[in-house]
Amino acid sequence: MPMPADDVTTFEGKKPWDITVKERALFSIIVMAGAFMAILDTTVVDVIVPKLTGPLATDMYGVQWIITSYMVAAAIALLITEYLIKRLGAKSVFLLGVALFTVASFFCGISNSLEEIIIFRILQGVGEALIMVTSHIMIFSYFPPHQQGLAMGIFGLGVSFAPALGPTIGGYLTEYYNWRMVFFINVPVGVLLVLSGILYLPKEQMFEKLKFNFVSFFLLSFATISLLIMLSRGQQLGWFNSIEIGVLLFATLIGFTLYALFELNSQHTLIDFSLFRNPHFTNGIMIYFFILGFSMYQYFYLLPIYYEHIKMLPTLDAGIAVFAFAVFIGVFSPVAGILSDKIGAPKTVAIAAIFYVGTSLLFLPTLNYYTPLVQAMLLTIPFGIGMGLFFAPVTVMILQNAPAHKGELAIVLMDYFRFVGGSFGTALATNNMEYFKNMHFQYMQELQNFEYVSYYLEHLKESLNLSLEQIKAIFGNYEMFMSYNYGFYNTFMHAGYWGILGSLFVVLLFVTKPKKETSAS
Numbered sequence: 001m002p003m004p005a006d007d008v009t010t011f012e013g014k015k016p017w018d019i020t021v022k023e024r025a026l027f028s029i030i031v032m033a034g035a036f037m038a039i040l041d042t043t044v045v046d047v048i049v050p051k052l053t054g055p056l057a058t059d060m061y062g063v064q065w066i067i068t069s070y071m072v073a074a075a076i077a078l079l080i081t082e083y084l085i086k087r088l089g090a091k092s093v094f095l096l097g098v099a100l101f102t103v104a105s106f107f108c109g110i111s112n113s114l115e116e117i118i119i120f121r122i123l124q125g126v127g128e129a130l131i132m133v134t135s136h137i138m139i140f141s142y143f144p145p146h147q148q149g150l151a152m153g154i155f156g157l158g159v160s161f162a163p164a165l166g167p168t169i170g171g172y173l174t175e176y177y178n179w180r181m182v183f184f185i186n187v188p189v190g191v192l193l194v195l196s197g198i199l200y201l202p203k204e205q206m207f208e209k210l211k212f213n214f215v216s217f218f219l220l221s222f223a224t225i226s227l228l229i230m231l232s233r234g235q236q237l238g239w240f241n242s243i244e245i246g247v248l249l250f251a252t253l254i255g256f257t258l259y260a261l262f263e264l265n266s267q268h269t270l271i272d273f274s275l276f277r278n279p280h281f282t283n284g285i286m287i288y289f290f291i292l293g294f295s296m297y298q299y300f301y302l303l304p305i306y307y308e309h310i311k312m313l314p315t316l317d318a319g320i321a322v323f324a325f326a327v328f329i330g331v332f333s334p335v336a337g338i339l340s341d342k343i344g345a346p347k348t349v350a351i352a353a354i355f356y357v358g359t360s361l362l363f364l365p366t367l368n369y370y371t372p373l374v375q376a377m378l379l380t381i382p383f384g385i386g387m388g389l390f391f392a393p394v395t396v397m398i399l400q401n402a403p404a405h406k407g408e409l410a411i412v413l414m415d416y417f418r419f420v421g422g423s424f425g426t427a428l429a430t431n432n433m434e435y436f437k438n439m440h441f442q443y444m445q446e447l448q449n450f451e452y453v454s455y456y457l458e459h460l461k462e463s464l465n466l467s468l469e470q471i472k473a474i475f476g477n478y479e480m481f482m483s484y485n486y487g488f489y490n491t492f493m494h495a496g497y498w499g500i501l502g503s504l505f506v507v508l509l510f511v512t513k514p515k516k517e518t519s520a521s
Contacts, residue, residue: 019142019202024142024143026200027138027142027200027201027202028139028142030193030196030197030200030201031094031135031138031139031142031201032135032139032155033189033193034094034097034098034131034135034193034197035131035132035135035136035139035155035162036162037098037101037131037186037189037190037193038097038101038127038128038131038132039128039132039162039166040162040165040166040169041101041105041124041128041166041182041183041186042067042070042128042166042300044166044169044170044173044182045066045067045070045170045182048170048174048179048182048315049063049064049066049067049301049304049305051174051179051308051315052066052179055179056113056114056117057113057114058114062114063114064301064426064427064430065114065118066114066117066118066121067301067426068228068423068426068427069118069121069122069125070121070122070124070125070128071125071297071419071420071422071423071426072122072125072224072225072228072419072420072423073121073122073123073124073125073126073129074125074126074128074129074132074415074419075125075129075224075415075416075419075420075423076129076220076221076224076225077125077126077129077130078129078132078133078412078415078416078419079217079220079221079270079271079412079416080212080217081093081129081130081133081134081408081412082133082408082409082412083212084096084130085133085134085137085408086408089203090134090137090138090141091134091138091197091201091202091203092203093130093133093134094130094131094134094135094138094197094201095194095197095198095201096130097126097127097128097129097130097131097134098127098131098190098193098194098197099127099190099194100123100124100126100127100130101124101127101128101131101186101190102127102186102187102189102190102191102193102194103123104120104121104123104124104127105120105124105183105184105186105187105190106183106184106186106187107120107123108120108121108124108183109180109181109182109183109184109187110180129415129419132415133408133411133412133415135155136155136411137407137408137411138201139155140155165323165326165330166326168316168319168320168322168323169182169185169319170182170315170319171314171315171316171317171318171319171320172316172319173185174315174316175314175315175316176316211268212268212270213262213263213266213268213269213270215262215266216259216262216263216266216269216270216271217270219255219256219258219259219262220255220256220259220270222251222255223251223252223254223255223256223259224255224420226248226251226252226255227248227252227424228423228424228427229248230245230248230249230252231424231427231428231431233245233248271409271413272406272409275402275403275406275409275410275413278401278402278514279508279512279513279514280346280397280400280401280509280512280513280514281397281398281401281402281410281514283505283506283508283509283512284394284397284398284401284414285398285413285414285417286417286502286505287349287390287394287502287505287506288394288398288414288417288418288421289417289418289420289421289502290421290498290499290501290502290505291353291356291390291498291499291502291503292390292391292394292418292421292422293417293418293419293420293421293422293424293425294421294422294424294425294428294498294501294502295356295360295425295495295496295498295499295502296387296390296422296425296499297421297422297423297425297426297429298425298426298428298429298491298495298498299360299364299383299492299495301425301426301429301430302429302433302488302491302492302495303321303322303325303380304318304319304322305433306367306488307321307322307376309484310367310368310369310484310485310488311369311373311376313373321373321376321377324377324378324380324381324384325377325380325381325383325384326384327384328381328384328385328387328388329384329387329388330388331388332384332385332388332389333388333389333391333392334392335388335389336348336352336388336389336390336391336392336393337392337393337396339351339389339393340392340393340396345393345394345396345397345400346393346397346506346509346510348389348392348393349389349390349393349394349397349506349509350506350509350510351389352386352387352389352390352393353386353499353502353503353506354386355382355383355385355386355389356383356386356387356389356390356499357386357496357499357500357503358382358386359379359380359382359383359386360383360386360492360495360496360499361493361496361499361500363379363380363382363383364379364380364383364492364495364496365488365489365492365493365496366379366489367379367488367492368485368486368488368489369481369482369485395414397509398410398414399411400514401514425495425498428494429491429495432487432490432491432494432495433484433487433488433491435487436486436487436488436489436490436491437480437483437484437487438483439483439487439490440482440483440484440486440487441479441480441483443483444479444482444483445479453475457471457472457475460474460475
């Protein structure tokens with residue numbers, strides 16, 4: 001398997017895995033703690049987002065940007081991470097990412113408006129991008145080639161268990177302290193990691209000095225942001241009935257077109273597209289994009305909202321309910337790594353796809369207000385198993401089908417497509433929730449017998465000794481709640497459809513063969 005660490009040496013001229021067992025354990029703990037903190041923050045924030053509409057004086061369209069802005073910033077920052085690693089070394093970039101993430105967390109915690117928190121979430125996202133790529137590279141560099149499967153298991157367990165623990169921690173901190181503690185808790189951890197990293201992590205030799213294509217970087221960033229804003233505001237503004245949406249679509253097309261033209265005529269491209277000549281690499285990236293990005297991130301976003309807004313659970317209870325399925329992600333990630341070694345990554349990905357698509361289409365859409373809580377939690381467990389089976393085999397497959405000297409770029413592309421897909425998925429989930437809520441509300445209005453409803457409301461007015469206006473407001477809120485409840489069925493189904501699209505690339509794994517010349521020897 002090609003590993004990013006293959007061309008790295010320390011200042012003493014040794015390979016980075018030429019260390020003692022104690023040093024390997026210490027280095028791995030520091031690096032994994034940084035990755036764990038960054039990923040944990042993603043799902044910690046997911047569970048508090050429904051609670052922020054009041055404190056930040058906004059609606060669900062507004063608070064979704066707390067998540068979306070973070071992921072887009074991380075995706076864009078990933079594009080410059082390889083360049084920074086080559087110039088400064090993985091250790092320096094890792095510590096820079098942890099420091100930036102820590103400072104941004106503090107300012108998120110003291111923010112008093114939606115605009116402020118979005119700005120600092122963007123900085124957090126940049127910090128996570130630097131942390132994730134470098135931690136991935138560094139953890140593998142501490143293990144010799146014959147133990148890189150073990151390194152994959154350690155990394156996979158850490159990054160998959162963090163999302164499992166996040167909702168519970170977020171729920172606990174919000175319930176017993178304050179939503180701001182979700183951000184403040186990162187500060188002491190981040191300071192400790194920076195100090196530990198400076199003191200203990202080995203500094204590798206500088207990598208080669210690359211020339212960075214800033215024009216392509218700007219154009220691709222511009223196109224990505226324009227596309228995301230269009231997706232996010234489309235439903236709210238009425239799609240192409242809005243001039244703003246038309247302008248955003250034009251900006252997106254122009255951005256991607258100019259980016260493609262500059263890349264084709266540049267000697268120093270931002271992305272080496274020759275990697276995509278290997279069909280297994282391409283299929284792996286597309287699986288990341290559609291299943292782990294578009295589809296899974298929708299469920300991570302939707303399930304806390306379901307438990308809090310439909311089941312009306314306190315934030316801590318909602319976090320515990322999410323933990324019921326999320327813990328299986330952490331449990332089955334190392335299992336997936338073992339299966340990949342035993343039967344191969346493509347077959348393991350196929351098993352994961354069957355689990356994931358089956359449960360996302362058959363089980364999750366049945367969740368509604370009337371579903372008993374225990375039953376809802378049990379129905380999500382097979383879904384968590386399917387999610388847990390994906391990470392390790394897809395990562396193994398992508399790295400196996402990238403040249404050794406392109407390992408860093410493979411990781412960057414992998415995380416870039418996951419973050420961009422996740423950003424789009426979160427925006428689509430919000431749009432779908434609003435669209436299907438309004439659709440069911442309209443259906444209920446059309447099916448109502450207005451004479452009977454008027455009689456019923458008059459009866460309630462007399463029984464409850466309230467004014468007719470108060471009764472109508474109560475009934476209107478009930479109608480809106482039930483339309484929201486029924487809208488979740490359609491929203492869950494549409495998230496599953498993206499899983500089906502991603503599964504087409506799983507099928508292609510068995511139709512196409514990887515090119516041997518890009519595989520590691």
